[in-house]
Amino acid sequence: MEQSPVKGAVSTAKGSVKTVRVVKKILALFNVKFLLIALAILLLIAAVAAIAGTSGSKSGSFSGSTGMNLSEATLQWKETVEKEAKEQGVEDLVPYILAIIQVETGGEGNDVMQSSESTGNGKGSITNPKASIKQGVKYLAGIKANAEALGLTDPWAMVQSYNFGGNYVTYLANHKEEHSTDVAEKYSKDVVAPSLGNTLGATYSYINAVSQAKGKTYLYNNGGNYYYADLVRQYVASGSAEIPVGDDVFKTVMDEAIKYIGWSYSWGGYTPSMGFDCSGLVQYAFGKAGITLPRVATQQWAATEKIDIKDAKPGDLVFFKGTYGTPDHISHVGIYVDETRMYDSNGSGIGYHYWTDSYWSSHFDSIRRVVK
Structure with a gap:
């Protein structure tokens, strides 16, 4: 039987009154103090999320990088590098590995990544290009893992470490430094060179466009090459142009x-x-x-x-x-x-x-x- 319009309206009104009373009781349970605490918790959660979203080094990223200006001799190892990098879980290192090969040997010879010394067996101990790449990728991957564990994500710090040795990224973290050519020079002079007998800071001439651009045409005896990352950078194109802000x-x-x-x-x-x-x-x-x-x-x-x-x-x-x-x-x-x-x-x-x-x-x- 259909309800009359008047009775339906009265019933609806009563229901609305009951609903309002229930809502008032619920609101009474949540006093202002509780609401402020809840708001503070929400703000804290948002802050933590924001920090998590921006954590890591400000110095650089592997994203979007590709190789450039690579010789045919270097490019012949591209497939091998990609395969080895994938197996070791460092596919993002491929452009840097190819650039390292370009700087080290131009893709020619048996030890194309000059990775023999990283095995502890001295120069020339690796006599097979694929073995050289396998060891070189392994060594660079280890540097990357160590750097990231220390909170560093700058790829150029890791590349420079390939020349200096894995302790360079530890040095950066301990001294709260970011990689730069000046920091690398200091490490070369104060750490690497003395460890190999050059305690007087003796240098030798090193002239190319990179060193001339920096106005320092020398390297330290037994100090590695503090321009190493700059040399490798010539063969890696970043996904973003990173144009410096000028006038x-x-x-x-x-x-x-x-x-x-x-x-x-x-x-x-x-x-x-x-x-x-x-x-x-x-x-x-x-x-x-x-x-x-x-x-x-x-x-x-x-x-x-x-x-x-x-x-x-x-x-x-x-x-x-x-x-x-x-x-x-x-x-x-x-x-x-x-x-x-x-x-x-x-x-x-x-x-x-x-x-x-x-x-x-x-x-x-x-x-x-x-x-x-």
């Missing part, structure tokens, strides 16, 4: 230049519709910052002022000679980004490249500054 001109120049990353080199090109060659890209990008430069590299060289390599800063220009034509012909230009990288258009395309690698170092002319 407004550099930012404007790079904001424009970055639009064309990945484009192919275009001989004679100086606009987006034509594509870009090296000097065309420089001229166009600087033009967006209100700076007029001549069209070709030789003219840009003449229109800029040479500076000491140690005084270089983002936005300067890096010039090269003899990449074609006569040995002294200014034939290429790139935008200086940092101590190892430039942004330019060359045969491999437009993007970030290492002006300190073996090819560009052999053709290096100078770093020059645009005078506004």
Whole structure:
């Protein structure tokens, strides 16, 4: 039998009153003090979650890294490196391992990772490339595990440790330091060299584009190579560009230049519709910052002022000679980004490249500054 509309309304109203009374009783149980305690607990949980989400070293990450500028002799070991890294659970180390091979031997010889000494058997004890890779990966994986146990996640600290020995990451953790070339030099001089008999800090000449960029063209006798991570870095491309923050001109120049990353080199090109060659890209990008430069590299060289390599800063220009034509012909230009990288258009395309690698170092002319 259907209920009348009036009776239904009265019944609903009574039910609502009962509900309100129940809610009031429940709320009475939760006084203000309890609510404040509950709120504090929630805030604590949120803070812990935030810390967990940002824990680890601020210095670096393995994510997105790939190999670059690797020789064919090195690339022949890529499959072996990938297989060994997977078996040892360090797939993220593959680009760094290949770069280490490039620096150590260029992929040639029997001990391609120069890992013999890490076995305790001395140089030359490994005479098989695959055995060298197996041992080298094992050694680097051990360094990585130790570093992460100490709270360090900077891959370059681990790479430098491959040269210095595993205790370098322990040194960084104990001294609350982050890896840098200066810290590595101190460790080389104060720890490695004395342990092998060089207690007076004796040095020997070590000249290449990397050491010249730092303004320190020497290494310590028996001190390892404190530039090791910088050398390896030339062959690893980061997934993020990590552009240093420079002045407004550099930012404007790079904001424009970055639009064309990945484009192919275009001989004679100086606009987006034509594509870009090296000097065309420089001229166009600087033009967006209100700076007029001549069209070709030789003219840009003449229109800029040479500076000491140690005084270089983002936005300067890096010039090269003899990449074609006569040995002294200014034939290429790139935008200086940092101590190892430039942004330019060359045969491999437009993007970030290492002006300190073996090819560009052999053709290096100078770093020059645009005078506004």
